[in-house]
Amino acid sequence: NLVSPAHYLFEFACFNLHVGVGISFVFATMIISWLHFLWKRRRYMKLKEKFFEQNGGRILQRELSKLQGQSSEKAKIFTEEEIKRVTNNYANVIGRGGSGDVYKGFLPDRTPVAVKKSNIVDHKKNDEFINELVVVSQINNRNVVRLLGCCLETQVPLLVYEFVGNGTLFEHIHEKDKGKATNNLSWEVRLKIAAETAGALSYLHSETNVPIIHRDVKSANILLDEKYTAKIFDFGASKLVPIDEIIKNTILKGTSGYLDPESCQTSKLTDKSDVYSFGVVLAELLTGEKALMSDGQEERSLAMHFLSSLEQNRLLEILDGRIVNDGNKQQLKEVARLTARCLSVRGKERPTMREVALELKGQYF
Incomplete structure (x- = not known):
């Protein structure tokens, strides 16, 4: 009933083969997952760039650059990641209306803000929209809610205003x-x-x-x-x-x-x-x-x-x-x-x- 050494060698080889196949499978899965992640991220970045262009981002950058040194209150262009951090991933809805939803958030210095998600704008009128955005961002009147900036990397523009907390x-x-x-x-x-x-x-x-x-x-x-x-x-x-x-x-x-x-x-x-x-x-x-x-x-x-x-x-x-x-x-x-x-x-x-x-x-x- 003694088992020959050849039998042990065969089982050992089979074990190594199974382990090798398993490791290869795990490694291949990791590579595929990583490539899929890179593909999705690249697609996401391309989509953000598309929205940024559609919403007039380049025009806004050019117009704001003209204000360099003229106004310390000019609008900031936020990234989508910044807006998600500011609003805690849109967790606090404080208003819904015909022109869009409003979320409460906090800037990194804990300044409260209201982020308005506008309805879809007519991309054919980007010049007009950006022109108004630049002008309104420069309004300096204590009885007008101040526009702090915007995000143009989403399908519809997001506008960031100062927060006024006692209702309408x-x-x-x-x-x-x-x-x-x-x-x-x-x-x-x-x-x-x-x-x-x-x-x-x-x-x-x-x-x-x-x-x-x-x-x-x-x-x-x-x-x-x-x-x-x-x-x-x-x-x-x-x-x-x-x-x-x-x-x-x-x-x-x-x-x-x-x-x-x-x-x-x-x-x-x-x-x-x-x-x-x-x-x-x-x-x-x-x-x-x-x-x-x-x-x-x-x-x-x-x-x-x-x-x-x-x-x-x-x-x-x-x-x-x-x-x-x-x-x-x-x-x-x-x-x-x-x-x-x-x-x-x-x-x-x-x-x-x-x-x-x-x-x-x-x-x-």
Whole structure:
């Protein structure tokens, strides 16, 4: 029953063969996996380069280089990896809207930021988009949310803004059912918010290198900080307009209830379109009603309701009861008359934002 040495040698050779095949298989698998990883990474880098080009990255780099030494606040171009670190891989959604989603994040120095993932832009209009991005990034006004930078390596551009953490004016006035509306908006605070917003719009219209028409002024686009300082947000629909120029055949932008009726009829855009929308915001501040009022069956325009009530001398009946007292009725009437001028159907009859800002500033101070 003794096993011959040849048998042991055969088993030993078979064992070595199996081990060799196993090691070769593992090694081959590792090589294939590594090559697949390199291929995927190369494909990913190519895709990022494609998006960067499509979103106008080269144009933006060229335009920002022209600002070297002119502005310390110029926009930064973030990489996609940086944005993922800033947002913790998009973990904290703080807002969803028709123009995109907003995520809260932190820069490496722990500065809080809001990262907006925009809807798909028209790549045929990259020059216009980049031009607006460069100009808006240079806006230096305490009542305009500051644009810190962007990321163009994704399918849709990501915009990085300063974070303003006390919600929107819309929430503070209207969202009682969600527990967001507060009683902290006294008339004095509302007048302060109105004066600051008007001042910021006046700045955009007349104090930037190229005038900017916001085109979507509404209470939901006015953010408030902890001290109820107003900050205008969301320039996704904004338009750069040479001085005294009227934009014809414009595509309608904005939100129902705030849209300038003259622009809707003529397809012409001027700075007076923002004045009308701001008039609706003033009406919201005065009445506590939404831009589109609902009686359970149909929606009515707050602007038309406000003008009709003013003509019928029923102003005190429609004012928000939280802001009326014997000491401010005259001031409320003055602001109501200004609101009516802003809501004029004819743009020529509306004041400029500069005139509105000066009048509100005079009322507040």
